[in-house]
Amino acid sequence: MEKETPTKQPTLLLRIKEILKKREKDLVEMDRIAKMLVRRDLELSETREKREQELKELKESKKSLTQMLKEVREAQEKAEEEKNKTLAIIVNFTDGLLVLDENNKVLLINPQAEVLLNFKKEEIIGKSILAFSKLPQLKNLLDLYKKEIKKDFFREEIEIRESLILSMTKTPLKRGKIKIGNLLILNDITREKTIEKAKSEFVSLAAHQLRTPLSALKWILKTFLSDELGRMNKEQKEFLSDAYNSNERMIVLVNDLLNAARIEEGRFLYKLDLIDPGILIKSVIDSYRDLIREKNIKVEFKNLIKRPLKTLIDADKIKIAIDNILENAIKYSGPDGKIIISLKSDKKEIETSVEDNGLGIPEVQQKRVFSKFFRGANVLRKETDGTGLGLFIAKNIIEAHNGRIWFKSIEGKGTTFCFTLPIRKKA
C-alpha cells in the first residue's frame, strides 16, 4: 500500500476547506436570495393588495359615476317634465297669460291671450308691447299696463270691445329681489258682467214697479188720514193708520233691497262733503222722537267733541248707516230701555257708539251679524218685522268711507255698536 505522502493531506484539507467556504458562500448567497425573494414576495403582495384596493376604488367610482349620471338624467327628466307641466298649464290655462320683460318685450303669450286680444303669437313675440298702442283692441289694455304698480299687483276691468270685458291683473315677476318683468293675467268676465247688468236692470225695474204702487197707496192713505175726503170715525182712522204703517214698512223693505243690490253692483255712489257727523246723529235721533216716546225709551246723546268737527263724508249714506244702527237699538229695546249714543274723536278719527240694554245678539250668531239677511234668533221669536239688511248696508257704507265698524253684545243684557270715520278735509 502506498503510503500517503504528507504533502497530499494538506491539499485535501485545503480542498475541503475551500469547498466548505464555497458552500458557506453559497449558503449566504442563497440566504440573500431567499431574503430577496421574501421581500419581493412581500412587495408583490403589497402591490397586489394595492391593485385590488385601487380596483375596488375604481369599481366604487364607477358605481358613483353611474349613480351620478343616473341622477343627472333623472333631474333632467324631472326638469323636462316640470317644464312640460308648466307649459301645459300655461297653454291650457283658461285665462290669458302674457309674460313681458323689463323692456316691455313680449316673452310669452298663451293661446287664450291670442284669442282674447285677437293676435297671432308670431306677430307679437319678441316685440315691445307698447309698439301696438295704436291697435284698438290693445288701447285700453296698454293704458292700464303703463300704470305704475304701487302694491304687489293690481286688478282692473277693461273693455276690449263691445262684447268683451276683461279683468286684467298685472303682477311683477321677480328673481330674488330683482324685478325681471311683468305677468299679465287676462280673465274674461263678460258673462259675469252681463248677468250683473241684467240683475241690476231687474232690481231697478222691480224697485220702480214696486215703488209706484207703494207711493200711490201712501198718497191715498195720507189723503184719507188728513180728513180731506171727510171725517172718519176713530176705528176707521185706526185701520187706515195701520194700513199706512204697513205700507211704510214695505217702502223701507224695497229701499233696503235696492240699496243692498246697488252695494253689490258697486253702484252705491258716494258724494263727499265736509259734514259734522254730530249734526247727522242729532237729526236721526229727532226722526225717531215719536217712536222713542211711544216705547218710553230714554235716549241720551253724549257728544264729547267740544267744537264742531267736520270730515269728508257722504251725508245721505252715513245717515242711512246711523239710522239702521239706531233703529235696531230702539226696536230691540224693551219698555224703559236706555240708549246712549256717544261721539268722541282723536286726531285721526271720529268714533260713534250706540249702546242699548235691549235683547242682545246670541253669542253663536254673532259672527254673522253683518251678513245679508241676518236676523237674530231671539229677535225672530219676538217680532218678525225687519229685512236683515240694515247692518249689511251700514257696514258697507262705513267701510266705503275707510272706517271700521264692530260691536259687543250679551244676549239679554244689550248691545253696543261702534264705528269710526277717518278725519279727512280733502279727498
Add this chain to the structure above:
Amino acid sequence: MAKKILIIEDEEVLISVLKKKLIREGYDISVAKNGVEGLAKMKKDRPDLILLDIIMPEKGGFEVMEEMVKDEELKDIPVIIISNSGQPVEIEKAKKLGADDWLIKTEFDPQEVLDKVIKQIGK
C-alpha cells in the same frame, strides 16, 4: 187768475190724488201722461210750474228737460221732479238741466208736494 200747473206723470192714482189736492188749493191743473204730450201741452198752455216724472213711456223726464233747455219760451218755467228714485247722480243731472226741486214719491206725501209748489210759485 189762478196759477197753472202741468203734471206730467204716467201713474193714474198719483195724478188723481195730486190733482184733487192742488185744485182744492185753487190751482189750475192740466195733465199729460208722457213726455211727448207734456211738451205739446206746455207749449200750448204756458204753465207757471211743471211737476215732472222721470221714468215715463214715449219720452222720459230727462229728455223733456233737455228739450225745454233748448226752447227759449220753455226754459224758464220752474220744474219740480217727482220721481221714484233719489240717486245723487240723477238729482245732479236734473239740477244741471235746470230742475228747481226734487221729490221722491215714497218719501213725500201730497201735503209736502203742495208745500214745495207754494215755495216755487206761491198760492
